[in-house]
Amino acid sequence: MSFPKNFLWGGATAANQFEGGWNEGGKGESVCDHITAGTVSTPRYFTNVISSENNYPSHEAIDFYHRYKEDIALFAEMGFKVFRLSLNWTRIFPKGDEDKPNQKGLDFYRAVFEECKKYGMEPLVTISHYEIPYHLMKQYGGWLSRDCIDFYLNFCETVFKEYKDLVTYWLTFNEINCMVMGVGDILSGGIPSEDSPLQDFNSVATKEQKQNRFQATHHQFVASAKAVVLGHEINPEFKIGCMVAGGAIYPYTCNPEDVVLAQQEMRMNYFCGDVQVRGEYPYYTKRMLEEMGGISIDMEDGDVEVLKQGTVDFYSFSYYMSTCTTADEEAKKASGNVIMGVKNPYLKASDWGWQIDPKGLRYLLNELYGRYQIPMMVVENGLGAVDVVEAGNVIHDSYRIDYLREHIKQMEEAIKDGVDLMGFTPWGCIDLVSISTGEMKKRYGFIYVDKDNEGNGSLDRWRKDSFYWYKKVIASNGKDL
Numbered sequence: 001m002s003f004p005k006n007f008l009w010g011g012a013t014a015a016n017q018f019e020g021g022w023n024e025g026g027k028g029e030s031v032c033d034h035i036t037a038g039t040v041s042t043p044r045y046f047t048n049v050i051s052s053e054n055n056y057p058s059h060e061a062i063d064f065y066h067r068y069k070e071d072i073a074l075f076a077e078m079g080f081k082v083f084r085l086s087l088n089w090t091r092i093f094p095k096g097d098e099d100k101p102n103q104k105g106l107d108f109y110r111a112v113f114e115e116c117k118k119y120g121m122e123p124l125v126t127i128s129h130y131e132i133p134y135h136l137m138k139q140y141g142g143w144l145s146r147d148c149i150d151f152y153l154n155f156c157e158t159v160f161k162e163y164k165d166l167v168t169y170w171l172t173f174n175e176i177n178c179m180v181m182g183v184g185d186i187l188s189g190g191i192p193s194e195d196s197p198l199q200d201f202n203s204v205a206t207k208e209q210k211q212n213r214f215q216a217t218h219h220q221f222v223a224s225a226k227a228v229v230l231g232h233e234i235n236p237e238f239k240i241g242c243m244v245a246g247g248a249i250y251p252y253t254c255n256p257e258d259v260v261l262a263q264q265e266m267r268m269n270y271f272c273g274d275v276q277v278r279g280e281y282p283y284y285t286k287r288m289l290e291e292m293g294g295i296s297i298d299m300e301d302g303d304v305e306v307l308k309q310g311t312v313d314f315y316s317f318s319y320y321m322s323t324c325t326t327a328d329e330e331a332k333k334a335s336g337n338v339i340m341g342v343k344n345p346y347l348k349a350s351d352w353g354w355q356i357d358p359k360g361l362r363y364l365l366n367e368l369y370g371r372y373q374i375p376m377m378v379v380e381n382g383l384g385a386v387d388v389v390e391a392g393n394v395i396h397d398s399y400r401i402d403y404l405r406e407h408i409k410q411m412e413e414a415i416k417d418g419v420d421l422m423g424f425t426p427w428g429c430i431d432l433v434s435i436s437t438g439e440m441k442k443r444y445g446f447i448y449v450d451k452d453n454e455g456n457g458s459l460d461r462w463r464k465d466s467f468y469w470y471k472k473v474i475a476s477n478g479k480d481l
């Protein structure tokens with residue numbers, strides 16, 4: 001058994017990182033529009049006032065807004081069966097709390113989806129990929145406020161009804177577990193009153209921050225569950241999934257201390273899926289929250305039932321890397337840290353310190369499928385790397401091909417193991433802005449976009465070697481790697 005006949009091969013993007021047109025067509029400001037560019041060593045900044053002195057990468061991004069026809073044609077040339085994109089919430093509800101949507105915003109996505117359909121490509125739509133309206137943050141405090149649930153549902157109802165004949169596959173929230181891991185402290189804790197750097201991934205959170213993260217995530221759970229129920233009412237054919245940041249965490253040694261620690265840390269990856277797939281908080285919640293300093297989640301009457309009713313149709317996740325963990329502080333120091341953990345001596349890392357581990361994908365797919373037994377989809381994966389453009393605008397990105405080839409092989413192994421895998425949408429199928437650093441230099445695409453970190457370039461699109469390779473992979477349904 002290898003890739004099933006109807007396997008959904010494609011690619012993935014997100015509005016804040018590739019769409020641009022940030023103030024066109026009646027679009028309002030989103031939180032992302034207030035975040036400047038950084039680098040691997042300098043953080044991105046949130047600024048309350050959008051100043052012409054700063055470079056805000058979401059404003060133009062790669063200008064899909066004006067070039068969507070050209071880009072979708074390139075995806076079609078590679079043979080995409082599916083194209084993942086997110087909706088810029090503020091293109092449809094500029095402030096987020098209006099009753100009526102912005103028609104121009106609706107028209108834009110209709111045109112995009114129709115263009116996909118022209119080539120027989122299914123859109124896979126992330127309803128919210130960090131693009132919360134700035135006004136909802138400023139006025140209500142973002143996801144920490146229960147009000148956001150209704151605003152989100154109004155947005156969902158609008159797009160479900162509007163695109164019910166064009167879109168079948170939906171994801172309610174991108175990487176919902178990033179909120180509990182603190183990546184989204186702006187989203188959960190409200191916007192800072194002063195310009196400030198985005199939270200460092202490895203910094204230690206205060207009790208208040210943790211409290212906010214879990215409370216805000218609870219509101220997203222309720223919003224997601226209600227959206228699933230609503231979506232199925234509007235079109236019973238809809239397939240609505242969750243989306244979780246994946247990644248395997250291994251014990252650094254076979255010391256049982258490390259093994260138990262790894263098991264506990266993996267709960268940060270499993271926690272959200274456990275709620276969204278099984279419809280209830282998992283058995284380990286109480287102790288986990290107690291040990292985090294006594295976090296309590298405020299629930300309203302009916303929340304428990306809502307979570308039960310709104311379980312997802314499929315489980316999707318991103319997978320870029322694995323990490324190790326150890327309880328031994330000395331070993332930790334000696335091994336050297338990589339992003340979010342301890343360095344694995346058996347693995348190489350990307351230039352951004354993300355450890356490359358194809359077998360970890362087979363491992364994780366089996367762990368997840370064994371846990372949930374519902375269809376799986378890998379909706380992000382890939383290598384962020386520096387590309388060199390040679391004469392004639394050619395890009396020989398054999399490193400990217402190697403990365404993807406090895407991960408595809410491991411997905412095939414997982415399918416042979418018995419995992420029900422629906423599709424694969426590698427991240428940044430066209431070069432786009434990096435979320436962690438705001439750079440253009442960290443490229444994932446099969447298609448090169450001529451734009452640099454400072455925002456200079458023609459925005460022309462050039463096919464990389466990986467473009468021709470992926471086309472072959474899709475045409476052979478994963479046989480010709």
Ligand code: BG6
Binds near residue numbers: 014437
């Ligand atoms: C995922 C996000 O975490 O990783 C994407 O869903 C992001 O938005 C991707 O772009 C890769 O991360 P980065 O920092 O390399 O852009």
